[in-house]
């Protein structure tokens with residue numbers, strides 16, 4: 001599948017040390033998995049987690065799900081060994097936490113070679129250097145680390161996420177300018193379905209490709225929020241049809257539901273239909 005066409009609606013973190021969760025993920029309808037060696041793994045479990053994860057990935061069974069391994073930072077005692085191990089794992093990409101600048105990405109690439117790299121965007125320095133990080137030739141995607149960000153910015157939690165808006169916006173601009181995938185941060189209250197749905201809706205409106213998750217109970221809500229809705233698909237079809245008809249008459253602007261439709265709207269409409277088709281194909285297995 002063309003990597004740009006692939007959906008990233010739901011991106012589930014799995015602690016690399018948890019056998020049951022590693023197994024369960026093989027059956028969950030997620031688009032991508034972040035196999036975590038960093039924050040979800042206790043310090044005295046780090047070395048075991050690396051081996052457990054290596055074995056799980058070698059065993060396989062994750063199907064079409066994108067497999068991303070989050071290593072510990074290269075400034076920690078585990079980072080270098082993680083990065084060397086990832087090279088040998090059956091993974092699609094490596095995720096570097098707390099990226100501050102493009103130089104951090106260079107340091108990882110010196111170990112992992114040409115493996116695609118994703119960046120955790122979760123520090124004030126990372127926000128200020130987002131454009132340079134996004135432009136790195138091996139950079140494939142951004143993951144918002146809203147917990148670390150809130151910690152460093154000393155913000156309070158608000159349902160409208162106003163204190164994080166500048167950071168989210170900077171990362172979205174940088175990612176979109178370079179054509180990267182960008183997924184939103186986690187929603188910590190994993191039993192609060194309404195809160196999750198509202199945050200998904202906000203992230204989708206802002207232009208995120210999907211959201212990172214911490215628990216299987218969050219998957220269906222997120223998949224639904226980041227997939228084109230039936231109403232969006234219907235509108236896209238009508239916009240394309242109306243525009244083609246208008247074009248055939250030598251005009252450049254159609255009107256659908258009282259709103260103008262120009263060539264640029266048709267581009268979006270086609271993207272919506274293409275995304276819906278890819279999701280259907282994935283669901284069909």
Ligand SMILES: CC(C)(COP(=O)(O)OP(=O)(O)OC[C@H]1O[C@@H](n2cnc3c(N)ncnc32)[C@H](O)[C@@H]1OP(=O)(O)O)[C@@H](O)C(=O)NCCC(=O)NCCSC(=O)C[C@H](O)C(=O)O
Nearest residue numbers: 013014015020021024025039040145146147148214215216
């Ligand atoms: C939050 C949890 C600790 C809850 O775990 P648990 O009490 O086991 O939940 P349940 O009993 O409800 O689990 C039901 C079954 O689901 C499986 N499970 C649970 N979580 C996952 C998962 N993430 N992936 C796959 N499967 C999962 C359980 O094994 C049960 O299965 P079974 O027994 O077969 O029925 C736990 O959910 C958890 O550890 N979640 C991940 C936490 C995590 O990864 N944190 C780090 C990432 S978030 C982060 O770092 C953000 C970022 O850096 C930032 O700064 O913001």
Ligand SMILES: [Mg+2]
Nearest residue numbers: 122145147148
């Ligand atoms: Mg973090």
